[in-house]
Amino acid sequence: MPASDSRGSAALPASPYTTWQMGPARAGDCVVLVASKPGVFAHGHLDPAASMLAEAIVAVGETVADGAPAQMGARGRSLHLSSGNGFVPAVAARCGYQPMALDRYQSNVEASQRTLHDREGAVVAHAALAGALVPDASCTLVTIRIPTDKLSVQLAIAEAFRVLAPGGTCMLAGGNDEGAKPAAKMLERVFGHARLDAQHSSHRLLTARKLVDAPRDPDAIASPWLDEGHFHEVPVRTGGAAFTLYTRPGVFSWQHLDEATNLLAGVMRIDAGERVLDLGCGAGALGVVAARHGASRVLLLDADADAVRCATRTAQQAGATAIDVRASDVAQAAGDERFDVVVTNPPFHLGKGTDLHIPRAFITQSYDRLLPGGRLYLVANRTLPYEWLIEETxxxxxxxxxxxRFKVIGAVRGG
Structure with a gap:
């Protein structure tokens, strides 16, 4: 069937994915405007864990009176790990801290930047770990919105202990089904104590102060992954190419090449001299395969800060000089560049199955960046309803x- 351009006179409405919204969020007497859009953590609702952290900051600070903000930095520096939409660091700024909001996902980083845009002295960083960005013993407060995997929780608590000054406070919050109880035990092993300050909506808030110079149990946070130059090496053979993937915890399928990516690598057709875009590149497997097939340029984009570092390392070690890797919310970092082929193994963030903003963004932005006659290859769980999204675009x-288990579907952009 010949391709047709469905976006002419009867063009589709602009996707809400690219439309930012600002709305009020409250913690005690403190109200801040928070930025959000589809793709940002907790879009459309107030995350209970973030609410707990923000309310605890206000309650402890007692510095927000009659809605007037405290002087920025009066209470020292604060670090906010997994900052999400920036609500918690914005409240910290109002309460007199000089906040650094840190998140590994580009969409969350952009939300935090918008939320904190009028807080002079606030810093937003796109990174999985604080690392060299934050000196030892330089913060009076660290908040952790816990990630869902145990290893990432361990690294966050280790970072919190390192950057806290003596007497500084660590606040940790998350859902019981996200590992809040094991996180509390790890916090106690490191700090020597952990106080349960609140629990509701199946979430918990834990607090600990740095009262000792060294962790009570150093083994609790001893990890090679605190070294940002440490990578897990995964030898792979896929799509007719053999090379090594360099990965880190938290990157998609970091311990092995996932089945869907392996399938797509073998199905996609890349001709010599073509320009290829990989949306959601992970550790860079598809990009290396495309380069080995003779692509003249391969642009790899991912929202995850560590995925960008891993894909860069994978490409370098594979000798794939045609590859360029960038951090990006979907295809934003591609700018106006156009490609012959777009390949993608998009995240399956469908919530309860009714919110299709994220896969729609992957598909519509693929269309926008394809040349006439350009091809889309998308791999997905076969139960996901992507066909109608592709057809309408x-x-x-x-x-x-x-x-x-998986399907590879796509289309050709018409002229």
Missing amino acids: FGEVRTAHDGQ
Whole structure:
């Protein structure tokens, strides 16, 4: 079936994915304007863990009176790990801290930047770890919105202990089904104590102060992953190419090459001299395969700060000089550049199955960055309803592979 351009006179409405919204969020007597859009953590609702952290900062500080902000930095520096939309660091700024908001995902970083745009002295960083960004013993407060994997919690608590000054406070919050109880035990092993300050909506808030110079149990946070130059090496053979993936915890499928990416690598057609874009590149497997097939330029984009570092290392070690790796919220960092092929193994962030903003963004932005006649290859769990999203954007759907677990679907952009 020939491709047709479905976005002419009857063009689709602009995707809400690229539309930022500002709305009020309250913690005690403190109200701040928070930025959000689809793709930002907790979009459309107030995260209970973030609310707990913000309310605890206000309650302890008692510095927000009659809505007037305290002087920025009066209470020292604060570090906010997994800052999300920037609500917690914005409250900290109002309460007199000089905040650094740190998050590994680009969409959250952009939200924090917008939320904190009028807080002079506030810093926002796109990184998985504070590392060299924050000196030892330089903060009076650290907040941790706990990630869902145990290893990332361990690293966050280790970073908190390192950057806290003597007497400084660590606040940690998250859901019981996200590992809040084991996180509390780890916090106690490191700081020597952990106080349960609040629990509701199946979430917990834990607090600990740095009362000792060294961790009570050094083994609790001893990890090679605190060295940002340490990578896990995964030898792979896929798509007719053999090379090594360099990965880190938290990067998608960091311990092995996932089945869907392996399938797409074998199905996608890359001709010599073509320009290729990989949206959501992870550790860079598809980019290396495309380069080995003779692509003249390969642009790898991912929202995860560590994925960008891993894909860069993978490309360098594979000798793939045609590859460029950038941090990006979907295809934003590609600018106006156009490509012959877009490949993607998009995140399956469908919530309860009704919010399709994220996959729609991957598909519509793929269309926008393809040259006429350019090809899209998308791999997904076969139960995900991506066909109609592709058809409404491209005017057609082509199936390259239909297996028991995964499918490779796509389309050709018309002229």
